[in-house]
Every structure is written in C-alpha cells, then in structure tokens.
Amino acid sequence: MQKPIYYKIKKFMLMYSTHILLIIISLSCILPLLWMFSSSLKTQATVFSDMSLFPQNPHWENFYIAWTKGGFGRYFFNSLLYTIVVVSGIVFITSLAAYGISRLKIPGKNVIFYVFLAAMMIPIPGAFVALYVLLNKLGFLNPNTGFPLLDNVIMRLGYILPLINSGLSLGIYMLKTFFDKMPGDLEDSARIDGCSVFGIYWHIALPMAKPAIAVIIIFNTLNVWNEYLLAMLVLTGKSLMPLTRALMVFRGTHITEYPLLMSGMTITVIPIIIIYLMLQKHIIAGITAGAVKG
Amino acid sequence: MIKFLFLIVVLALTSVTGCAPGDGFDKSSSDKIVAWHWMTDREDAFTELAEKYKALTGTDVQFELYAPTDAYSEKIKGAAQTKTLPDIFGILADKRIISSFIKAGHVLNLSPYMDMDDGQWEKTFYAKALNVNRFLQGNEFEVSPGIYAVPLDVMNIQMIYNKDLFKKAGLDPENPPKNWAEFLDAGNKLHAAGIQGMVSGWGEIWMIDCLASNYAYNIMGEQKFVDTIKGEASYADQDWIEVFTVFKDMRDNNLLANGIVTMVNKHAEQMFANQRAALAFNGSWCVNVYNGMNPDLNYGVMLPPVYSDKYPMKIWGGAGASLMVSARSKNIDKTIKFLKWLTAKDQQAYLANKTCNLPSNKESLGEIPQALEQFVDDMDSVTHPSNLNVSEFPKVIEARDKGIQSIIIGEKTPEEVALEVQAVKIRELKKQKARK
Amino acid sequence: MGIRKTKKIFINYLFVLPAILLFCTFHLYPFLNVFRYSLFQWDGIVEFSSAKFVGLAHFKDIFTANPQWWYSMWHAFYVTLLTLIFQNGLALLLALACDRAIKGARAYRMIFFLPPVLSGIVVGLIWQWIYDGNYGLLNHWLTNIGFGHLARAWLADPRTALTCVGIVHMWKGFGWGFIILLAGLQSIPRELYEAAKVDGAGAWDTFRRVTVPLMVPVFVLVTILTILNTMQIYDLIVSLTGGGPGYHTEVPITRILAAMRGGSQLGYACALGIVFGLILLVVSFVQIQASKLAKQE
Structure with a gap:
C-alpha cells in the first residue's frame, strides 16, 4: 500500500515545484508589460516617482493623445502592409527553397544551403551605404515613371525586398530542418498518384511544416513590425513610413515623453500579441501532423 | 493553413496595388x-x-x-x-x-x-x-x-545642483562651491547626510570628455591643450595627470553617484529630477527635461569649481x-x-x-x-573643441574617456591612464604620417 | 530520357530561384562591396574613387594592434556560453513542461513570449531600475534578506557588469528558444511515448531514448540561433552600459559601430565585420559537425 502513496507524493511535489517555477518566470515576464501599461497612464512627473502598478488617476487620454500626436493611423496601415507582404514573401520563398534543398534533386544544393547559412552569420556593417547606393542604382529611391501610384509602389518595394532578403537565411535553415525530419512515404504515395512536384510541396510538405512556418511568421512579423533603421534609410517622406516612425515623435533628442511613449508602445505591441495568439494554435497543431505519420 | 496563407498573399497583393490614395507625393516640383x-x-x-x-x-x-x-x-x-x-x-x-x-x-x-x-x-x-x-x-x-x-540654437554644458538637498546637507544653496577644496568638502558633507553626489551620462563617453576638457583648459590653458592634440605636448605630462586626478579626487570625496560610469544620460536626468542626487553635469536642454519630470525641482546652475588658479574654467558650448x-x-x-x-x-x-x-x-x-x-549668463565661459583648428583622433578620445572610467572604478591610477593615452596617441600619429 | 531529366532538374531549380535572385541582389552584392571597402582607407563620405587602397593593412592591424577588439570578442563568447547553458536549459525545461498536458500550459505559452515582444526601451528602463546602485530593487532585496554587503552598482562594477547584461539578454531571449523547442517537441509522434511507456521506460529513459534523438536537429537549430543572436548582442549593451566601465562590456558590434560612426573609418569597420563573420562561421560549422558526430553515435 505504501508505494502508490510515495508515487503520489512524488508526483504531487514534482507538479508543485514545476508550477512554482513556471509562475515565478511568468511573473517576471508579465510585470514589465504591466509596468509599461501603467506608465502609459501616468504623467511625465509621476512616471518615475509613482511606482504603483495601478495609478490612482489613470490618464486614459494619453492613448488618444499618443494616437493623434504620433499620427498612428497612416503608419499603422503602412506597417500592416509591409508586414503582410514581407512575411508572406518570406514564407513562400523560403519554404520553396527549403523544400527544394531538402527533398529535390538539385545539383549543387548543398553549396547553396551553406552559402545561405554563411550569409546569416556575417554581419555587414558597411552594407548600409552599399545598399543605399544599390537601391539608388536600381531606381528604387527616386522613381520617376510619371505615374505617382507606380512610383509609390516602387518606393515601397525598395523597402520590402531587402526586408524579405533579410529573413531568407533563417527561414530556409529552419524549414530545411523540419523538412528533413519529414517521413518520405506520404510524398511517395502522392507521386504515385500523379501529383506534380509543386503539388507535393503545396499539398503535403507545406501543411506538415506548419509549426515551423508559424515560428517563422512570428519571428519575422516581430522583426518587420519593429524595424526602423532600414525604413529611415530607404523611405523618403512621412507617407511611406512604418509604425516605428510614430514612436520616434515621443523620443526627442533630449526629451522623452515617457507616458506617451509607453502608450504608443502599448498600442504597437497589441497586434503582435494577437498574431502570436492566433499562430500559437498552429505550433501546437503539430500534434496532428505527427499523428499522420504513425 | 493553406487557405490562411493564400488569404494573406491575396490581401497583400491587393493592398500593394490598391494603396496610396493621393499621398500628395510630388517630386517633380523642383522649386520646393x-x-x-x-x-x-x-x-x-x-x-x-x-x-x-x-x-x-x-x-x-x-x-x-x-x-x-x-x-x-x-x-x-x-x-x-x-x-x-x-x-x-x-x-x-x-x-x-x-x-x-x-x-x-x-x-x-x-x-x-x-x-x-x-x-x-x-x-x-x-x-x-x-x-x-x-x-x-x-x-x-x-x-x-x-x-x-x-x-x-546655442547650448552649454554645466553643473547643476539641487538647492534643497544642499540645504539638507548643511551647504549654502545660494553659494555653491567655487574652488576645489570647497567642492571636495561639499562631496563629503553630502555623503554624510546620505545624499548621492553627481549624476551624468558618463556611460556615453562624450560627456566624460566634456568635463575632462573643461579641466584641461583650467589646468593647462588652451595653448597646451591644442599642442597636445597636435602631438607637440604629451599626455604623460604632469598637467594631464592632474586632469585625470580630478576624477580620482571626485570619486574619493564621494562627489560621484554610485554607478555613474555606466549611466546613460536619460537615467541620470531621471535621478536628478527625482531628487536622488544632489549634482548633475548636463546641458542646457535639461531645463526642459527637469521641468517635465518634476516642476517643483529647486535647482541652481554653476560652473565646474576650478581646480587650478592658473587658467580660467571653460565649459563646452556653442551651436x-x-x-x-x-x-x-x-x-x-x-x-x-x-x-x-x-x-x-x-x-x-x-x-x-x-x-x-x-x-x-x-x-x-x-x-x-x-x-x-x-x-x-555663462555663455562667456563657453568654448568647444570644434572651435579649434585641429581635432583629436577618435581613438585617443576613446582611450582618454575609457581611461577615466577605469580611474573612477579604481582600476587604474591617473598616471597609468596618462601613459596609456600617450601610447595610443603616438600610434595614431604614426599611422597618420604613414597615410600622408 | 535525357531531356526529361534535364527538364525535371530545371523545374527543381525553380524552387530555389527566387531565393537566390533576392539573395544575390540584396546580400551578395552589398557583401562584395563590403569586402572591397575593407581593403581601402575610406571614411564612407568622400567619393569612393578617391579612397586610398591599403590592401590587407586593416586586417593586419586587427590581428596585431587591436587588443580591445579581441577583448570584446571574449565578452561575446562569455555571454554566448552563459546563454547556451542557462537560457537554453531553461527554455528546454519550460518547453518540456508545456509539452505535457499541464494545467495552464496555454497561458504559459502565451506569457513566455512576452519578453521578446517587449521594446528594448522598456527592457532597458526596467533593468536599470533593478540594477541601480542606490535605489535598485536588487540591492533592496539583498539587504532585506541579509546580504546587504553584496549590494553594489551592478552595471558599473567590472566584476558583475557583463554577467548582469547577460542575464537581461537571456531573459529577453528565452521565449524564442522555448517556442522553437516546443514546436519541435510537438512534432514528435505521441505513439512513440506510448510505446516507450508500454516498454516500461521511466521519464528519464523516455527523454533520453525518444525525445533527445528526435530533437537533435532542433537542438542544433536553437544552438546556432543562440550563437548568432548572442554574438551579435548590441542594443542591450548600448542601453545598459554603453560598453563600459572601461572596456569591460564592449562587444564586437559596438566596436564595429565605434569604428564606423565615431571614427568614421568605414573601411576598417568593414574589415572588422569580415573577421567577425569568419569567426562566427567557424564556430557554427564546428558546432554543426560536432552535432553530426553526436547523432551518429
């Protein structure tokens, strides 16, 4: 009779300590976010003197002021556009390439893979100047086609294409890792059924890589959403700028308007959290993908 | 998932082509x-x-x-x-x-x-x-x-002191320290009252450089300062050792707030505005910063107290x-x-x-x-390294300021730093010669 | 037959073509330029045609006369080592915990991703406040539990500064390791666990025999990402210590940027970047080879 009790206690203790660890770490993750939020409800004078997490006189209007003063509306649209185009571009291009490298017969594919891997590692500090010169040469910076709409698209592409490029290496590497693990029998049966190479990629490989794709989407969404250096370098004029431009307004050379900055950052962070919430499911959906194999 | 992706792509494509409703972008007008x-x-x-x-x-x-x-x-x-x-x-x-x-x-x-x-x-x-x-x-x-x-616009960088905290430490808020002995004494009195000394953005090295050149002007005068940059006078010189000693003195007499060496200026401003330090070394823009964070802050502005009587104290300033x-x-x-x-x-x-x-x-x-x-009022005491006909090598400036950080944390002596900086200077001079 | 085969291979190439095109334009071309710049004495402002060709002089200087550079490299290695051990250890532990049907796993999965989402500005502000030498939370806690003698200005003390920055880095980054590892764990077929259970394997045995072998590629992935991410640490250093005190928290990227911006020696900065990249390359490939060997065993 003693054994089950011993196991029960052991199991209970294990559960207990696991939860304590998880809760402590969770707290350290939540508190900064709460601090950011509560700071956004304070005033410049109280933001560092009033340390309470819930200020007595919350200044909800900070959100309104931040939204209008930062001109969030237009930037929000721009950021949404850039993020959607860049991330879908990265997912499409890298999954194609990773599938090709992992599963298809392509002479020299290992060289290609290692070049991409190497590219991920070499930071190119002087590349800003080189990139600027390149984009100028390619006509992305000051397009003059006579059609304002077309010019607009070209200028945006000058920002989008380098961003897609910056997500390639990681995406290819990550997806290749997942494709490599994929069992081949499903592909084989599809091939026998007369499915084309692209069809196999689209109908079989891609759905199986769902967890990895979800991770890539999250990773790149965060990158693009928070990007500002390249935007400042490449884009000309307010109308094309992404969301991060709005936050700059509150970060003066000398004066930082903390409550407004925190409001702005809270606004900025919400879409990311929503996207993560949406994609979380798909990371977990890997269970089903795994089940198919068995 | 595929549907989801497809949706994203379609959305993306439509938004690329369908956006830009009259952004008013007009590049052709060249008289703008x-x-x-x-x-x-x-x-x-x-x-x-x-x-x-x-x-x-x-x-x-x-x-x-x-x-x-x-x-x-x-x-x-x-x-x-x-x-x-x-x-x-x-x-x-x-x-x-x-x-x-x-x-x-x-x-x-x-x-x-x-x-x-x-x-x-x-x-x-x-x-x-x-x-x-x-x-x-x-x-x-x-x-x-x-x-x-x-x-x-113009600006200058000076010392700022908290009058209330000065009073609390038994110092005269209307007569801030003017010479070195008074300054060191103030540091010890503040410490005795449990008040932190000076805060500044010395993690960003240019602000250290600023105070160091203030004292270089005070100790050796402009001519010798310029000669050092030209390579005609040495950093190992006694005068420069004294400049480095200024920082050692300040540390030894509790004039520097705990952690000042890696402080970013925004953090320093926060501390001073919230009365957590009695002194700050900051630029004229700080008026606006302090006003925003603590409108009731009662402070005065003073020139850095002189170390030597030989030459007048100069502060950085200008455009x-x-x-x-x-x-x-x-x-x-x-x-x-x-x-x-x-x-x-x-x-x-x-x-x-x-x-x-x-x-x-x-x-x-x-x-x-x-x-x-x-x-x-203090614009008369203003100078700026850019006013000179010469400028110091970035690497020497870095060695000088990083060296001062090392002095403050007690890792190196002023003499050691002086020798090190001179060594960097000689190397850079050699490189410059090779380039020409 | 030959034509059909060629056509097939051609179609296969179409899979990698878009990636290669983009890569060559926006990565390879700038990179070749960077390599070219590294052979010149150039400040990045005057026209490149008037820059002076110096050959490998920059590289010689880096290897013979730039101790600060190698010191900064050591710092990056140190933080990377810390991160590899502690951050990834923690991430794996948490991922394992959340892989099971544990209560609240959904909520935890959400929460652990918060630090990576947080803006660097907020992270800097909060940790400065924790580490502060006078009013810092850490000193406050230490004093309360009777370790007041340990209190210090954590970021200004050369003995603690780098480790403190490393801790912030790990805290900000463990969410990524967690997600990737979790994604990997989730893709392990549950039946394998069931089978192991039927065979009477304990938790540790299951982990060693089932989980680890299947997770090796994911471990490699996470390790490489950690190495790259940590070796290139930069933002946190700037907002917490600025590389000080002295040179005690300088890292390669801050040195490269100092050469590029402060010193306006773009050519030299490019040479530093290339040396740095090559080192990263060597480290990563050694790591990949080592893991291949481990997998074979």
Missing part, C-alpha cells in the same frame, strides 16, 4: 525646398514655421524628420554617396567628418552670404555659435576657410543644432533666403519658446523662458 533633420522635438515647430513661410512668400518648404540620430547619420552618408542630399540638412558629427562632406563638395560655403550687406546676417548670431561651424585659415583639415552651417545648405541644390538663393528668415529674431524667439532651446540669434534673447537665463 526640402530639409532633412533629426530633431524630433522640433518637428511641429518646423512644420508651423514652414506654413507661415509659405503664406508669406509662396515658397514651399518641406521638413522631413529621420530619427534616431544613428539612422539619420546613415541616411545622410548614403545620400552623399549618391549625390542626392536635400537642399537643407544637418550633419551630426565632429569637424573631421564635416570636413569630409565639405571636401566631397556637398556643403555650400556660406561666408559670401554671411558677409553680404556689411555682414548683416553674421552679426545676428552669437560669435561662439558660428565658430563651431567656421573653418579658419590653415586648418588641419585642408578645407577652404569659411562658415559652413547656420546655427539654430546646438546647425543646418547646412547643399552645394548641389538647385535652389540655393531661395534656400538661403529661407534660412535667413528662419534665423531672424521673431522665428528664433518662437523656436526658443516652443522648444526651450537657447536661440542662436542674440536679438531674441529678451524673449527666452526664464529658467534658461542662468545658462545664458
């Missing part, structure tokens, strides 16, 4: 003046002034903000390489870098315009503000002499932000006309009031906010 700047805090003021100017003269001026400064600097460099700099821009860098822009033919020499009508334009500015943008005859950068930028005119601009005359208007009395007073910076136009002084007046 375009200005690039990094001054986030002045964006609204600039826009308003541009509107005013348009109503007045019909000329379009478009201010475009690129921030933070790192990104801005990269953009300027890129635009210089592709020869696409706007009509008006600023360069955030020391004279060596500015001279490169000038030599590459990007910056217009403004002297002819300053001299026009008996030097009318030049006379409106503080001479000290203009000096920062002036290249003299025979400068080491080999730039033809002249004024290359218009100062928008805060300056604007340049592109030598490749198609609208040089219109641009100059606009800049003249921008730096005229009324516009300067407007900018000063709206942004709490000191105006560069002397005539606007009567209309500046009161809190800034203390800083104006």
Whole structure:
C-alpha cells in the first residue's frame, strides 16, 4: 500500500515545484508589460516617482493623445502592409527553397544551403551605404515613371525586398530542418498518384511544416513590425513610413515623453500579441501532423 | 493553413496595388525646398514655421524628420554617396567628418552670404555659435576657410545642483562651491547626510570628455591643450595627470553617484529630477527635461569649481543644432533666403519658446523662458573643441574617456591612464604620417 | 530520357530561384562591396574613387594592434556560453513542461513570449531600475534578506557588469528558444511515448531514448540561433552600459559601430565585420559537425 502513496507524493511535489517555477518566470515576464501599461497612464512627473502598478488617476487620454500626436493611423496601415507582404514573401520563398534543398534533386544544393547559412552569420556593417547606393542604382529611391501610384509602389518595394532578403537565411535553415525530419512515404504515395512536384510541396510538405512556418511568421512579423533603421534609410517622406516612425515623435533628442511613449508602445505591441495568439494554435497543431505519420 | 496563407498573399497583393490614395507625393516640383533633420522635438515647430513661410512668400518648404540620430547619420552618408542630399540638412558629427562632406563638395560655403550687406546676417548670431561651424585659415583639415552651417540654437554644458538637498546637507544653496577644496568638502558633507553626489551620462563617453576638457583648459590653458592634440605636448605630462586626478579626487570625496560610469544620460536626468542626487553635469536642454519630470525641482546652475588658479574654467558650448545648405541644390538663393528668415529674431524667439532651446540669434534673447537665463549668463565661459583648428583622433578620445572610467572604478591610477593615452596617441600619429 | 531529366532538374531549380535572385541582389552584392571597402582607407563620405587602397593593412592591424577588439570578442563568447547553458536549459525545461498536458500550459505559452515582444526601451528602463546602485530593487532585496554587503552598482562594477547584461539578454531571449523547442517537441509522434511507456521506460529513459534523438536537429537549430543572436548582442549593451566601465562590456558590434560612426573609418569597420563573420562561421560549422558526430553515435 505504501508505494502508490510515495508515487503520489512524488508526483504531487514534482507538479508543485514545476508550477512554482513556471509562475515565478511568468511573473517576471508579465510585470514589465504591466509596468509599461501603467506608465502609459501616468504623467511625465509621476512616471518615475509613482511606482504603483495601478495609478490612482489613470490618464486614459494619453492613448488618444499618443494616437493623434504620433499620427498612428497612416503608419499603422503602412506597417500592416509591409508586414503582410514581407512575411508572406518570406514564407513562400523560403519554404520553396527549403523544400527544394531538402527533398529535390538539385545539383549543387548543398553549396547553396551553406552559402545561405554563411550569409546569416556575417554581419555587414558597411552594407548600409552599399545598399543605399544599390537601391539608388536600381531606381528604387527616386522613381520617376510619371505615374505617382507606380512610383509609390516602387518606393515601397525598395523597402520590402531587402526586408524579405533579410529573413531568407533563417527561414530556409529552419524549414530545411523540419523538412528533413519529414517521413518520405506520404510524398511517395502522392507521386504515385500523379501529383506534380509543386503539388507535393503545396499539398503535403507545406501543411506538415506548419509549426515551423508559424515560428517563422512570428519571428519575422516581430522583426518587420519593429524595424526602423532600414525604413529611415530607404523611405523618403512621412507617407511611406512604418509604425516605428510614430514612436520616434515621443523620443526627442533630449526629451522623452515617457507616458506617451509607453502608450504608443502599448498600442504597437497589441497586434503582435494577437498574431502570436492566433499562430500559437498552429505550433501546437503539430500534434496532428505527427499523428499522420504513425 | 493553406487557405490562411493564400488569404494573406491575396490581401497583400491587393493592398500593394490598391494603396496610396493621393499621398500628395510630388517630386517633380523642383522649386520646393526640402530639409532633412533629426530633431524630433522640433518637428511641429518646423512644420508651423514652414506654413507661415509659405503664406508669406509662396515658397514651399518641406521638413522631413529621420530619427534616431544613428539612422539619420546613415541616411545622410548614403545620400552623399549618391549625390542626392536635400537642399537643407544637418550633419551630426565632429569637424573631421564635416570636413569630409565639405571636401566631397556637398556643403555650400556660406561666408559670401554671411558677409553680404556689411555682414548683416553674421552679426545676428552669437560669435561662439558660428565658430563651431567656421573653418579658419590653415586648418588641419585642408578645407577652404569659411562658415559652413547656420546655427539654430546655442547650448552649454554645466553643473547643476539641487538647492534643497544642499540645504539638507548643511551647504549654502545660494553659494555653491567655487574652488576645489570647497567642492571636495561639499562631496563629503553630502555623503554624510546620505545624499548621492553627481549624476551624468558618463556611460556615453562624450560627456566624460566634456568635463575632462573643461579641466584641461583650467589646468593647462588652451595653448597646451591644442599642442597636445597636435602631438607637440604629451599626455604623460604632469598637467594631464592632474586632469585625470580630478576624477580620482571626485570619486574619493564621494562627489560621484554610485554607478555613474555606466549611466546613460536619460537615467541620470531621471535621478536628478527625482531628487536622488544632489549634482548633475548636463546641458542646457535639461531645463526642459527637469521641468517635465518634476516642476517643483529647486535647482541652481554653476560652473565646474576650478581646480587650478592658473587658467580660467571653460565649459563646452556653442551651436546646438546647425543646418547646412547643399552645394548641389538647385535652389540655393531661395534656400538661403529661407534660412535667413528662419534665423531672424521673431522665428528664433518662437523656436526658443516652443522648444526651450537657447536661440542662436542674440536679438531674441529678451524673449527666452526664464529658467534658461542662468545658462545664458555663462555663455562667456563657453568654448568647444570644434572651435579649434585641429581635432583629436577618435581613438585617443576613446582611450582618454575609457581611461577615466577605469580611474573612477579604481582600476587604474591617473598616471597609468596618462601613459596609456600617450601610447595610443603616438600610434595614431604614426599611422597618420604613414597615410600622408 | 535525357531531356526529361534535364527538364525535371530545371523545374527543381525553380524552387530555389527566387531565393537566390533576392539573395544575390540584396546580400551578395552589398557583401562584395563590403569586402572591397575593407581593403581601402575610406571614411564612407568622400567619393569612393578617391579612397586610398591599403590592401590587407586593416586586417593586419586587427590581428596585431587591436587588443580591445579581441577583448570584446571574449565578452561575446562569455555571454554566448552563459546563454547556451542557462537560457537554453531553461527554455528546454519550460518547453518540456508545456509539452505535457499541464494545467495552464496555454497561458504559459502565451506569457513566455512576452519578453521578446517587449521594446528594448522598456527592457532597458526596467533593468536599470533593478540594477541601480542606490535605489535598485536588487540591492533592496539583498539587504532585506541579509546580504546587504553584496549590494553594489551592478552595471558599473567590472566584476558583475557583463554577467548582469547577460542575464537581461537571456531573459529577453528565452521565449524564442522555448517556442522553437516546443514546436519541435510537438512534432514528435505521441505513439512513440506510448510505446516507450508500454516498454516500461521511466521519464528519464523516455527523454533520453525518444525525445533527445528526435530533437537533435532542433537542438542544433536553437544552438546556432543562440550563437548568432548572442554574438551579435548590441542594443542591450548600448542601453545598459554603453560598453563600459572601461572596456569591460564592449562587444564586437559596438566596436564595429565605434569604428564606423565615431571614427568614421568605414573601411576598417568593414574589415572588422569580415573577421567577425569568419569567426562566427567557424564556430557554427564546428558546432554543426560536432552535432553530426553526436547523432551518429
């Protein structure tokens, strides 16, 4: 009779300590976010003197002021556009390439893979100047086609294409890792059924890589959403700028308007959290993908 | 998942082609003046002034903000390489870098315009503000002499003390320390009262450099300071060791707040504004910062107390932000006309009031906010490394300031640092010779 | 037959073509330029045609006369080592915990991703406040539990500064490791666990025999990402210590940027970047080879 009790206690203790660890770490993750939020409800004078997490006189209007003063509306649209185009571009291009490298017969594919891997590692500090010169040469910076709409698209592409490029290496590497693990029998049966190479990629490989794709989407969404250096370098004029431009307004050379900055950052962070919430499911959906194999 | 992806792609495609509803983007009109700047805090003021100017003269001026400064600097460099700099821009860098822009033919020499009508334009500015943008005859950068930028405002960097905390420590809030003994004594008294000493952004090394050169001027005078830069005097010299000893003294007598060596200036400002430190070493922009964080803060401004009686104390100051005119601009005359208007009395007073910076136009002084007046009083003691005909190697500056950090944390002695800096100096001089 | 085969291979190439095109334009071309710049004495401002060719002089200087560079490299290695061990250890532990049907796993999955989402500005502000030498939370806690003698200005003390920055870095980054590892764990077929259970394997045995072998590629992935991410640490250093005190928290990227911006020696900065990249390359490939060997065993 003693054994089950011993196991029960052991199991209970294990559960207990696991939860304590998880809760402590969770707290350290939540508190900064709460601090950011509560700071956004304070005033410049109280933001560092009033340390309470819930200020007595919350200044909800900070959100309104931040939204209008930062001109969030237009930037929000721009950021949404850039993020959607860049991330879908990265997912499409890298999954194609990773599938090709992992599963298809392509002479020299290992060289290609290692070049991409190497590219991920070499930071190119002087590349800003080189990139600027390149984009100028390619006509992305000051397009003059006579059609304002077309010019607009070209200028945006000058920002989008380098961003897609910056997500390639990681995406290819990550997806290749997942494709490599994929069992081949499903592909084989599809091939026998007369499915084309692209069809196999689209109908079989891609759905199986769902967890990895979800991770890539999250990773790149965060990158693009928070990007500002390249935007400042490449884009000309307010109308094309992404969301991060709005936050700059509150970060003066000398004066930082903390409550407004925190409001702005809270606004900025919400879409990311929503996207993560949406994609979380798909990371977990890997269970089903795994089940198919068995 | 596939549907989801497909949706995203479709959405993306439609939005790329369907966007841009009349952004008003118009590049072809070449008589518009375009200005690039990094001054986030002045964006609204600039826009308003541009509107005013348009109503007045019909000329379009478009201010475009690129921030933070790192990104801005990269953009300027890129635009210089592709020869696409706007009509008006600023360069955030020391004279060596500015001279490169000038030599590459990007910056217009403004002297002819300053001299026009008996030097009318030049006379409106503080001479000290203009000096920062002036290249003299025979400068080491080999730039033809002249004024290359218009100062928008002036600033200086001083010591600021909290009067209430001074009183609490038994110090006279109306008579801050003037000499070294008094200063060290104040440090110990503050410590005894449980009050932290000075805070400053010494994690950003230029602010250390600033105080160090203040004391270099005080201890050895300008001539020897310049000689050191030229390589004719040594950093291992007794005078320089004394400059480094200033920091050791300050640390030993509790004048430096705990952790000052790696402090960023924004954190230092937070601490001073919330009365957690009795002294700060900061620029005139701080008036605005403190006012925002703690309107009741009761503080005074003082020159750094003198270490030696041999030479007067000098503080850093001069032009805060300056604007340049592109030598490749198609609208040089219109641009100059606009800049003249921008730096005229009324516009300067407007900018000063709206942004709490000191105006560069002397005539606007009567209309500046009161809190800034203390800083104006000390404009006479102002100097700036950019006023000199020479400039120190970046690596030597780094060695000097990092060395001072090491002194403050007790890792090295002033003598050791002096020798190390001199060694770097010799190496850099050798490299320079090899280049020529 | 030959033609059909060629056509097939051609179609296969179409899979990698878009990636290669983009890569060559926006990565390879700038990179070749960077390599070219590294052979010149150039400040990045005057026209490149007037820059002076110096050959490999920059590289010689880096290897013979730039001790600060190698010191900064050591710092990056140190933080990377810390991160590899502690951050990834923690991430794996948490991922394992959340892989099971544990209560609240959904909520935890959400929460652990918060630090990566947080803006660097907020992270800097909060940790400065924790580490502050006078009013810092850490000193406050230490004093309360009777370790007051340990209180110090954590970021200004050369003995603690780098480790403190490393801790912030790990805290900000463990969410990524967690997600990737979790994704990997989730893709292990549950039946394998069931089978192991039927065979009477304990938790540890299951982990060693089932989980680890299947997770090796994911471990490699996470390790490489950690190395790359940590070796290139930069933002946190700037907002917490600025590389000080002295040179005690300088890292390669801050040195490269100092050469590029402060010193306006773009050519030299490019040379530093290339040396740095090559070192990263060597480290990563050694790591990949080592893991291949481990997998074979």
